Amino acid sequence: MRHTEGVKRPHAEEILGEWGIRDVTPPSQRQREQLASDAELNPHVGTRLRRRLRNFRADPDSYIASLGGPLPYMQRLRQIEALTREHLARLEEAYAERPADWPAVAARWDFDDVNDLIERHNRWYPVEARLAMDPRSRDFVKVGGRPYRRDPLDSAWVLERFPA
Amino acid sequence: MAHDHAHDEHEHDHDEHDHEHEHDDSAGDRERELVRRQALAQIRQYPDVALRMRAREVTEFDEFLVQLVERMANLMHDAQGVGLAATQIGVLQRVFVFAPDDEPMRAVVNPQLTLDESEKLVDEEGCLSLREVRVPVERATKVVLEGKDPNGDDVRYELDGLAARVVQHETDHLDGVLTIDRTDPESRKRALGTLRPQPTLA
Numbered sequence: 001m002r003h004t005e006g007v008k009r010p011h012a013e014e015i016l017g018e019w020g021i022r023d024v025t026p027p028s029q030r031q032r033e034q035l036a037s038d039a040e041l042n043p044h045v046g047t048r049l050r051r052r053l054r055n056f057r058a059d060p061d062s063y064i065a066s067l068g069g070p071l072p073y074m075q076r077l078r079q080i081e082a083l084t085r086e087h088l089a090r091l092e093e094a095y096a097e098r099p100a101d102w103p104a105v106a107a108r109w110d111f112d113d114v115n116d117l118i119e120r121h122n123r124w125y126p127v128e129a130r131l132a133m134d135p136r137s138r139d140f141v142k143v144g145g146r147p148y149r150r151d152p153l154d155s156a157w158v159l160e161r162f163p164a
Numbered sequence: 165m166a167h168d169h170a171h172d173e174h175e176h177d178h179d180e181h182d183h184e185h186e187h188d189d190s191a192g193d194r195e196r197e198l199v200r201r202q203a204l205a206q207i208r209q210y211p212d213v214a215l216r217m218r219a220r221e222v223t224e225f226d227e228f229l230v231q232l233v234e235r236m237a238n239l240m241h242d243a244q245g246v247g248l249a250a251t252q253i254g255v256l257q258r259v260f261v262f263a264p265d266d267e268p269m270r271a272v273v274n275p276q277l278t279l280d281e282s283e284k285l286v287d288e289e290g291c292l293s294l295r296e297v298r299v300p301v302e303r304a305t306k307v308v309l310e311g312k313d314p315n316g317d318d319v320r321y322e323l324d325g326l327a328a329r330v331v332q333h334e335t336d337h338l339d340g341v342l343t344i345d346r347t348d349p350e351s352r353k354r355a356l357g358t359l360r361p362q363p364t365l366a
Contacts, residue, residue: 071205123228127235127253128206133214138256 073128076121080150083114087153088161095162106158115152122149165247165262165333166290166298196244203242207252207292210342210359215293219251219258219338222273225316229259233271233314236261240269245292247330249337252293259314260334264326272311272319277335280306289333289343297355299347303329 024032039045070078091109099105125131125148131140140148151157208214222229232255240248240261247262263269283305290298307328309321323331333343344355 123231124235127255130206130208130212130254132212133217133254135213135217138217140254 071128073121073125076117076125080114080117080121083117084153087111087114091158091162102162102164103155103159106155106162106164109155109158111153118150118152165330166243166245166292166294199242200244203239204292206239207243207248208254210294210344212254212293214251214254214256215337215342216340217251217256218340219249219256222257222259222312225273225312225314229257229273230314232257233259233261237263237269237271240292243292246326247334248292249334251337251340258338260331260338262327262330262334264330267327270319270321271314272309272321272331273314273316275309275311275331275335275338277332278308278310279304279332280308282306287329289329291333291343293337294343294355294359297344297358299343299351299355301329301333301343301346303332305329307331 087109094105095102126140131143131148133139134141142148232250236248236250236253236259239253240246240263246264247260249260250257258274259271260275261269261271281304284302285305286300286302288298289301290296305328306322306324309319309323309331311319313319321327321331336342336346344352344359347355
């Protein structure tokens with residue numbers, strides 16, 4: 001006689017626990033009824049939950065950003081964008097007068113303020129933003145499909161937008 | 165390398181003046197903690213791949229290097245650490261700064277370590293890139309550290325105790341080696357369990 005003889009062979013679904021909720025007790029029945037009545041009043045029934053389990057922690061920089069507003073690299077990028085727009089507006093005004101020596105004007109245009117910020121961005125952005133690295137290329141990953149580095153503004157940049 | 169606060173707590177005599185300053189102290193603590201978190205936000209955390217990459221030799225001793233060292237020193241101080249390697253902020257250059265105990269900050273470029281293997285000691289080490297993980301690591305108690313300072317001048321330090329441990333830790337960082345690679349299997353297992361991403365409601 002085998003020692004397992006007479007023992008009920010368990011079904012696969014019992015082993016895997018796929019039988020659903022069993023053994024309803026009076027307290028659990030009451031909880032279930034309460035939940036059902038709450039569901040009638042809940043406007044979110046049938047909508048997707050906004051809170052969900054995620055298998056990662058929030059980045060410290062996003063946490064800090066939520067506490068204290070934009071981080072330095074974010075502010076610097078914003079400044080670069082604002083200064084670039086200012087230069088574009090001034091260049092547009094100057095270009096409207098159609099100066100004869102426009103290439104010379106473009107060459108003399110002073111971009112020091114924005115170029116200084118661009119240089120600092122190129123230097124410190126990967127550090128401050130903890131930009132991910134590609135171990136194969138040993139370089140930083142692209143941001144939005146483009147390298148994070150920005151070209152400094154110069155006469156070529158001007159002439160591309162406002163040809164001579 | 166992270167500072168061990170357990171060894172650094174000062175005992176205070178409690179008198180009536182302490183109560184007056186209690187509020188100020190807690191506000192100061194909160195501010196220090198905020199500064200520490202801001203600094204840690206710029207320090208790469210495990211499992212960032214930058215921590216596993218070998219840093220390149222520095223060939224240009226320029227203004228950028230001086231700025232990098234200055235920034236690293238500030239970060240290390242704000243994060244309440246005693247050492248910081250450039251790879252920990254995503255710069256793959258062989259540079260680290262260290263300031264064990266109350267000693268002045270030192271920066272070493274292209275460091276070369278000579279270990280005195282005659283005496284080794286196992287002690288717990290923390291790391292600014294490994295959050296709260298502390299694991300026992302065996303290190304030589306005396307080392308000679310040679311390299312250059314940020315201006316390109318030769319430097320040579322004979323170090324022992326905590327300073328020797330810190331420079332070995334930081335040199336490991338420049339080779340992509342972490343404390344969890346040097347500890348015993350049981351401690352490594354526990355550390356990896358702590359470092360494993362935890363499911364959170366977000």
